[in-house]
Amino acid sequence: MNKTINMANTLSSAVEIKDELIKHRRHLHENPELGFDLPNTVAYVKETLKGMGLEPKKVGKAGLVVTIGKGNGKTLLLRGDMDALPIKENTDLPFKSTNEFMHACGHDIHTTFMLGTAKLLKERENEINGTVKIMFQPAEEIGAGAKDMVANGLMENPKVDAALALHVDPGLEVGKFGYKPGIAASSLDGFFLKVQGKGGHSSEPQKAIDPLMIINAIYSQLNTLVGKEIDPSERAVLVVGKMGGGTAANIIPDSAHLDATLRTLNPEVRDHLFKRIPEIIDATVKMMRGTYQLETLSTPSLYNNAELCEQMSPYIKEVIGENNLEVNNEPLSGTEDFSYISNLVPTMFMWAGANGLEDRNYPLHNPNVVLDEGVIPWGVAVAVHTAINWINN
Ligand SMILES: [Zn+2]
Ligand SMILES: [Zn+2]
Structure with missing residues (x-):
């Protein structure tokens, strides 16, 4: 030809x-x-x-x-x-x-x-x-x-x-x-978390379990994870891109949600974080008396x-x-x-x-x-x- x-x-x-x-x-x-x-x-x-x-x-x-x-x-x-x-x-x-x-x-x-x-x-x-x-x-x-x-x-x-x-x-x-x-x-792992608390009147917090406080604690923990547990020469990006819950200032909501994505290149780095993110979520929710559902979606x-x-x-x-x-x-x-x-x-x-x-x-x-x-x-x-x-x- x-x-x-x-x-x-x-x-x-x-x-x-x-x-x-x-x-x-x-x-x-x-x-x-x-x-x-x-x-x-x-x-x-x-x-x-x-x-x-x-x-x-x-x-x-x-x-x-x-x-x-x-x-x-x-x-x-x-x-x-x-x-x-x-x-x-x-x-x-x-x-x-x-x-x-x-x-x-x-x-x-x-x-x-x-x-x-x-x-x-x-x-x-x-x-x-x-x-x-x-x-x-x-x-x-x-x-x-x-x-x-x-x-x-x-x-x-x-x-x-x-x-x-x-x-x-x-x-x-x-x-x-x-x-x-x-x-x-990069690979991409998505984490889709729904936290169940217990809704109630904002004047009686003792009768409620505030799910916003729980996702706030998870948010803070996740944002220290890469900086404290991953070699700075490796690439790992963990971002909470969506979170929220609630309808009014005087109501403690019943549930709240938090969605995050993780991008990595090195499979060992990915494995570590893929294990640690659910551990942190689990420990934090339990510590604060809530329950949760977590779904993940992964792309290699x-x-x-x-x-x-x-x-x-x-x-x-x-x-x-x-x-x-x-x-x-x-x-x-x-x-x-x-x-x-x-x-x-x-x-x-x-x-x-x-x-x-x-x-x-x-x-x-x-x-x-x-x-x-x-x-x-x-x-x-x-x-x-x-x-x-x-x-x-
Ligand atoms: Zn494209
Ligand atoms: Zn695109």
Whole structure:
């Protein structure tokens, strides 16, 4: 196969369909939905794929999968996540969100990457000596969508050999890409605590058990934990992001709640804190005469397979240029639920530069973040070119 022609074709084909892809992106951006609850997004993606002559299949609660290629070879999984965040958009974009949610993590662009990739791969299906499987994933932001699709057969029929995902990065220039070999993103453990006290009149505290006092004590204890029990050279972030209870100043409430997240890179650090947080909760609640329910939700750390990254890097560089693929040293302190897939097959998770607007350097998950649509043809060309060449060579 003539790689040079192939590569030039890929980038120019991606640029040719840019306007159509931007239309998809803006539609998704204007109509964000959350978690597994993506009826309009899924319907839109499904119809668009059908219009390309593809047959999207539902996988799990709200995922879609299409397969493209001649089969009988390697199978590469590509991902686009579709869910937004419960953030009220604060930009002045003409296509800003029309509801209370926002695509502040760029999943509208990821979905668009995969719509463009599906279209170009379908046009070149007879060049693919294997299978590209594209997953359109719900519920990444709550760490549950990839897991649900895996549990419902995502990795079989045909069996997936390796996986590739792109994520926009507002801190990286358009046209540049980056990845971190090895551990690439933190694990995430969520703790959801409900403390039961005993409600009563504020004039008779002796007859009540104040659950706000209990969660206040837990809050203080948790905030000393990392500083006092973890080596300062390790990375561990424990944050109580939500707590409360009660309805009025003169009522001691019956119950209160506290939600926290823990992010770590080193499994030993994680194990220690994962044991200590419930111990502290248990001891504190008992000391103060309450009872409690604690639920946890865990997402593993994302792992980039160095060998796969080395195999794919030359194809990526053929599209973006020799000097535009950065190898990062620092893993993401955030979490990515593509980790469920990276635990099963060799995976490459890559950042795609989406910063073309210098005066607007906001991070992901910020209500002001503006991602440059110029990234769209780059992401599509990288995915298409890497998929075809990795499968065929
Ligand atoms: Zn996010
Ligand atoms: Zn994201």
